[in-house]
Amino acid sequence: MDFSLDPMVELVRKVARDFAETYFEEGLARKIDEKEEFPFDLFKKAANLRLVRPSIPVEYGGGGFNMLAEAIVHEEFNRVDSTLGQAILSGAFGSKLIYLFGTEKQKSKYLRKTLNGDAVMYAAFTEPDHGSDITRLSTKAFRVGEKWIINGVKTFITNAPIADFGVVLCQMEYNGDKPHRHQIMFIVDNDHQGVKVNPMKGKLGQRASPVGEIIFDQVELSDEDILGMAGRGFYQALEFFNYGRVRAASNAIGMALNAFDHAFKYASERIQFDKTIIEYQAVSHKLALMAQLIEASKLLTYRAAWSLDNKKIDKELKTFYSAIAKRYATESAWKVIDMALQIHGGYGYFKDMNIERLLRDSRVLRIYEGTSEIMNEIIVGELKRGDIKL
Ligand SMILES: Cc1cc2nc3c(=O)[nH]c(=O)nc-3n(C[C@H](O)[C@H](O)[C@H](O)COP(=O)(O)OP(=O)(O)OC[C@H]3O[C@@H](n4cnc5c(N)ncnc54)[C@H](O)[C@@H]3O)c2cc1C
Secondary structure, eight states, X not given: OOOSOOHHHHHHHHHHHHHHHHHOOHHXXXXXXXXXXXXXXXXXXXXXXXXXXXXXXXGGTSOSSOHHHHHHHHHHHHHHOHHHHHHHHHTBTTHHHHHHHOOHHHIIIIIHHHHTTSOOEEEEOOBTTBSSOOSSOSSEEEEETTEEEEXXXXXXXXXXXXXXXEEEEEEOOOTTSOGGGGEEEEEXXXXXXXXXXXXXXXXXXXXXXXXXXXXXXXXXXOGGGEEEEEEBHHHHHHHHHHHHHHHHHHHHHHHHHHHHHHHHHHHHHOEETTEEGGGSHHHHHHHHHHHHHHHXXXXXXXXXXXXXXXXXXXXXXXXHHHHHHHHHHHHHHHXXXXXXXXHTGGGGGSGGGSHHHHXXXXXXXXXXXXXXXXXXXXHHHHHHHTSOOO
């Protein structure tokens, strides 16, 4: 077993860190957090350096590396700034779906555009009545002659208000069979007739990443707009979620590291009762625990990323590792950031220290890409099936 990172991945880490340290200004981050604005300029700049999706081949606009390199970019960006890091790397949310299941025509029409930073995209699964459970959907796709007609509402969709296009998971007719066996994905342009987006303002955190509701009213599509295979939509979504969960775990690690760095520095400088507060075991042991949570999160997340890059690993194990990494790293980040705030005392509670923004930005990591409770369901579900032994 070798725990060292490949020199190529270390190089990606350095490029990502240099980029974030050069461009992620605190003033800009605070402004876009307050105004709920997407950083288009930095999305384009990061895309020019192939940092938006390092795991996708260069010919489609990716970095040509692997999922581990992608995880490291998420970590580095979020270590420097959670608001900017998360928003920029979500600008191409759903691009992996097009890479995994798209035709060459779809890849050249859509994938390159978003990975070059010229288009923002979304991936829409959630509906008002179907969140954790998307085995059945209310957004319907009907075949009418040569065409498809879709009707329905998707909610909480990241980037919907600013996107050029996105991927939508729909329900086909299932005639008494299990509905999830009859789902289908389409790529839909936002300016397509019958598509309406309502922005959803007032989020707690990750406010530079706009979210919206999308209404599909008699939207007419063709076979060319199908992503992957009709009937396989649900299974395609499950495969995609493994990658999203590793990204969410990596965002969490970056945010936790950011909080740790600040807390360690503050504890080493802040004097109370004539000593720096790091001299008190109640404080130093918090830092020790934070370090343990972060290190364990890294190991689990790197293993999950490695498994996604490895064709020899079974798909059940990829799902298992990704769910464990996502749950552990996101729950740990929340604990680490809370401890960092405690170490900052009253100062941590105000915007000046940025810990409160980290706390807000990290909270949703335990909800989207599958909640922590659903991660536990997946983990125990895989164990109950008996294929995976600890
Ligand atoms: C900021 C933000 C951005 C998002 N971006 C996107 C996006 O881009 N695309 C997209 O499709 N969706 C997106 N979502 C939606 C997100 O994936 C869902 O919110 C999430 O999957 C949970 O669904 P829900 O909100 O309907 O909660 P519910 O599914 O209603 O769950 C409510 C509670 O019940 C618990 N629960 C549900 N079922 C079980 C169970 N079987 N066992 C134990 N507990 C259970 C949940 O864990 C949760 O605590 C986003 C959400 C947010 C907040």
